[in-house]
Amino acid sequence: MKRPMTIAEKILAAHAGRDAVEPGDLVEVSVDFALGNDITAPIAIRIFREAGIERVFDPERIALVADHFCPNKDIKSAEQAKILRDFAREQGISHHYDGGEAGVEHVLLPEKGLVLPGDVVIGADSHTCTYGALGTFATGVGSTDLAATMITGKTWFKVPESLKLIYTGALRPWVTGKDLILHTIGDLGVDGALYQAMEFTGPVVDSLPMSDRFSMANMAIEAGGKVGLFNPDGETERYVTGRAVRTYTAYRSDADAIYARTVTYDCTAIEPVVAFPHLPENTRPVREARDVKIDQAVIGSCTNGRIEDLELAARVLAGRHVAKGVRCIVLPTTPRVYGEALDRGLIKIFLEAGAVIGPPTCGPCLGGHMGILAKGERAIATTNRNFVGRMGHPESEVYLSNPAVAAASAVLGRIAHPAEVVS
Amino acid sequence: MKLQGRVWKFGENIDTDVIIPARYLNTSDPTELARHCMEDADPEFSKKVRPGDVIVAGKNFGCGSSREHAPIALKAAGVACVIAPTFARIFYRNAFNMGLPILESPEAAQAIQEGDEVEINADTGEIRDISTGEVYRAKPIPAFMQTLIADGGLIPHILKSRSEK
Numbered sequence: 001m002k003r004p005m006t007i008a009e010k011i012l013a014a015h016a017g018r019d020a021v022e023p024g025d026l027v028e029v030s031v032d033f034a035l036g037n038d039i040t041a042p043i044a045i046r047i048f049r050e051a052g053i054e055r056v057f058d059p060e061r062i063a064l065v066a067d068h069f070c071p072n073k074d075i076k077s078a079e080q081a082k083i084l085r086d087f088a089r090e091q092g093i094s095h096h097y098d099g100g101e102a103g104v105e106h107v108l109l110p111e112k113g114l115v116l117p118g119d120v121v122i123g124a125d126s127h128t129c130t131y132g133a134l135g136t137f138a139t140g141v142g143s144t145d146l147a148a149t150m151i152t153g154k155t156w157f158k159v160p161e162s163l164k165l166i167y168t169g170a171l172r173p174w175v176t177g178k179d180l181i182l183h184t185i186g187d188l189g190v191d192g193a194l195y196q197a198m199e200f201t202g203p204v205v206d207s208l209p210m211s212d213r214f215s216m217a218n219m220a221i222e223a224g225g226k227v228g229l230f231n232p233d234g235e236t237e238r239y240v241t242g243r244a245v246r247t248y249t250a251y252r253s254d255a256d257a258i259y260a261r262t263v264t265y266d267c268t269a270i271e272p273v274v275a276f277p278h279l280p281e282n283t284r285p286v287r288e289a290r291d292v293k294i295d296q297a298v299i300g301s302c303t304n305g306r307i308e309d310l311e312l313a314a315r316v317l318a319g320r321h322v323a324k325g326v327r328c329i330v331l332p333t334t335p336r337v338y339g340e341a342l343d344r345g346l347i348k349i350f351l352e353a354g355a356v357i358g359p360p361t362c363g364p365c366l367g368g369h370m371g372i373l374a375k376g377e378r379a380i381a382t383t384n385r386n387f388v389g390r391m392g393h394p395e396s397e398v399y400l401s402n403p404a405v406a407a408a409s410a411v412l413g414r415i416a417h418p419a420e421v422v423s
Numbered sequence: 424m425k426l427q428g429r430v431w432k433f434g435e436n437i438d439t440d441v442i443i444p445a446r447y448l449n450t451s452d453p454t455e456l457a458r459h460c461m462e463d464a465d466p467e468f469s470k471k472v473r474p475g476d477v478i479v480a481g482k483n484f485g486c487g488s489s490r491e492h493a494p495i496a497l498k499a500a501g502v503a504c505v506i507a508p509t510f511a512r513i514f515y516r517n518a519f520n521m522g523l524p525i526l527e528s529p530e531a532a533q534a535i536q537e538g539d540e541v542e543i544n545a546d547t548g549e550i551r552d553i554s555t556g557e558v559y560r561a562k563p564i565p566a567f568m569q570t571l572i573a574d575g576g577l578i579p580h581i582l583k584s585r586s587e588k
Contacts, residue, residue: 040491126489144517388441
């Protein structure tokens with residue numbers, strides 16, 4: 001009888017040309033799609049050239065996205081973005097996104113249907129795990145691994161054990177996928193899923209829209225996970241239909257698949273959550289954080305910069321104003337998200353609320369540009385990391401939250417529950 | 424491969440933003456990255472560290488970003504080996520791909536003190552604290568990773584297997 005398998009095991013087996021794999025197996029797998037950005041791809045390109053290779057394995061299966069320090073923040077960043085541009089032209093890589101075509105990579109690639117259910121995707125960016133929301137085995141690697149895949153179209157993995165997370169009950173008002181994942185990281189710890197495949201399941205997850213699923217899969221790495229997977233369903237299919245650039249095969253875990261561990265969360269008990277400095281595991285309910293004054297609120301990033309996230313922030317900011325002395329920075333993540341925000345009147349709401357609206361970029365999330373913190377300043381952000389110095393000065397602080405909490409905090413000048421602002 | 428060096432100790436969950444802050448990632452020049460290595464944990468580190476020194480840290484070393492600039496900065500700063508109870512998985516892969524030996528040993532990570540002189544046999548995983556005389560054994564490096572190191576890293580390994588085909 002065939003061994004029952006998890007979705008992670010099924011995808012790896014299929015890409016290794018095997019009937020089955022088990023945790024601990026080392027497998028060489030074919031890669032459906034690979035990506036690099038303006039920070040990581042220049043190193044991969046240098047390694048590619050040093051290896052003396054002339055052509056990439058398939059120019060249609062590689063994306064180069066200039067999103068981190070772009071629009072170029074300084075001369076060095078401009079040089080890095082240029083390396084991508086030159087390499088894309090030389091190799092005929094059409095999925096090179098720059099200037100007005102650029103967006104935050106982990107929102108842009110799913111939006112364009114370049115990463116699909118059942119795929120193996122590697123990216124020289126740790127939040128590549130975002131695509132797990134689609135049922136994609138997607139994980140971050142370094143530049144050397146990216147270079148190797150650009151050469152061979154393959155990579156190697158140790159088959160991870162799977163960790164099953166079951167979300168039951170019902171979501172309370174203002175609780176989003178971001179709160180579920182922060183709560184989970186708070187429970188597991190930043191290395192609680194180290195080397196493992198996290199699998200998000202249960203009735204609450206089944207009813208989550210794709211945007212929340214992306215937010216959750218995005219932060220699997222913040223618990224140490226190799227991938228954060230959802231089993232594809234009707235919602236996945238609706239999202240992918242009309243976008244997919246290739247045919248794909250979706251996989252779902254067998255009912256009797258084997259897990260290293262299973263953890264159940266009753267969502268009825270989960271409130272909007274904030275992660276305190278300087279680790280994503282330092283989570284507390286928002287109501288316990290209401291005495292924390294803020295200088296800046298950032299709404300955007302690969303975690304929470306989708307149109308649904310902007311809608312949520314706009315619900316809180318509509319007809320209200322950012323507190324005096326607080327900078328609220330809204331960064332729509334792709335040209336399409338920006339356009340939709342315009343069409344839906346969200347940009348006007350943000351402008352009238354006194355927010356700064358920036359271009360699609362990772363920007364301040366990693367302390368790059370467009371919202372750097374001074375010594376002693378505090379930001380609430382819908383981003384994914386609150387490490388020391390992450391958004392600027394080593395003595396600044398970042399608190400992580402969902403978009404509604406960030407918006408409410410911008411209005412009150414301190415960390416706030418959206419219900420304090422919206423009746 | 425045998426290494427000997429002086430120990431610098433760091434805590435748990437040393438993330439890649441501490442190893443090399445993102446504000447310096449507008450370059451991939453190893454010398455420049457080395458100048459800012461571990462800066463947000465110890466601003467003087469790059470001035471104090473000497474070639475061959477060893478970092479001994481707490482669990483989940485290298486968590487966070489996939490930036491290869493992290494092992495590049497450590498290596499260029501002179502760090503010859505990192506010992507920790509566990510490593511974040513992308514860092515673990517990157518370190519081997521870059522040829523920076525790293526060893527998993529909860530016992531060694533706990534017992535070895537800052538300033539101790541240690542001798543490491545990267546092949547066998549034996550760690551000897553010369554200052555105390557204690558010997559620790561790290562988890563063996565998987566055979567596949569040993570092949571990577573023997574071939575000189577991932578890219579030479581690939582080029583070698585391509586020429587053999």
